[in-house]
Amino acid sequence: MATAIPAVDPAAYFEWLLRMGDNTLILGHRVSEWCGHSPVLEEDIALANTALDLIGQTQFWLGLAGEIEGRGRTADNLAYLRDAAAFRNVLLVERPNGDFGKTLMRQFLFDAYHLEMLRALVSSSDPRVAEIAGKALKEVSYHFERSADLVIRLGDGTEESHRRMQKALDELWPYTGEMFLDDSADEAVAEAGIAPLPSALKAAWDKSVADVLVEATLVRPEGTYQHKGGKRGVHTEHLGYILADMQFLQRAYPNSVW
């Protein structure tokens, strides 16, 4: 396909693509940790399928990141051979799974953001971004419907499930703000028409999250303090453990192939 590449600082573009790919990679890995451990078989399968979609999307985003960087790094190189400080995912997606309710709450808060981001990216000025977004959007629409549905069922469920969902929401809420922070890399890609400013997605996210929380009989936390750092490589200790697990084989047996 003939590709008209928008004029943009390649370093900023690379940075932005890493954020897209690292969010889906780390969340995909986290969700895959449930494989074989879920409360019921159907949910085990659903979580594994969600993880699979996210890892598939990671291959596209990190593949394009490697292309933009132009140093010959592939999606696999970027996934397996970077250290924690080089990862650009938001802190929310590296939060530990906790119980099933907390995993679903994290998924829902991210899905609601992911959906708005992909909807905007479908009309990206870079056709390569638009086509990845078009593909991912179909999958993420299902992710969001499922996670929202389960947040409602568990929130408006038994006393115990309600309690756990509210606790999950209270714990994860201070990690949602980072998804909507703008920095110079975001501004550069927005300027080039490649992607929206993260802050521009906030209003739609607030609305879709609020609608679901009301139906789930859950109370949106009051606090305004927000953790940040993941987008620029400052992570919590949890990421190191994820990478130790995920990268072990490639680190111990360099260049081994499947």
Next chain:
Amino acid sequence: MDARTLPEPKEVWRWLDEVPDPEIPVISLTDLGIIRDVAWDGDTLVVAVTPTYSGCPATTVINLDIETALRSHGIEKLRLERRLSPPWTTDWISEAGREKLRAYGIAPPIDGTAADGRLMARASRLAGSNLAVACPRCGSTRTEKVSQFGSTPCKASYRCSDCLEPFDYFKCI
């Protein structure tokens, strides 16, 4: 194979009609609608393939199967291209493919029921509307969704309330 004997793309399509999907072997890759183009670039045959889902683990096997089939028909120079746009939709599953799915025990997709991320499915359920998925075994439309995800990313799990059999529904995207 010299230029005069290069097979027509039509012929290549017929060969691809014979290549089964690795996960649902009753339908072919062309029934599934994932072969997007067959063309000659000089003396190289170029086949454009689109993935069903981003992370579909069958993608590698599908490419290998395409290559094996075309080599067995004497194609020497071959290039497989990944095409993401327009993204694959279940609308591209052929009529014949839908019948084969049903006969195999998988309910084919009901067009126009794809998730759009606006909780449409939930809204329509709450409003009492029922876009019924018919049981592929007994034909009953008294069925219920067990889970939005089934044995592969492209399917959901359903159960028939009449014959009580569980079955896969090829969900719409």
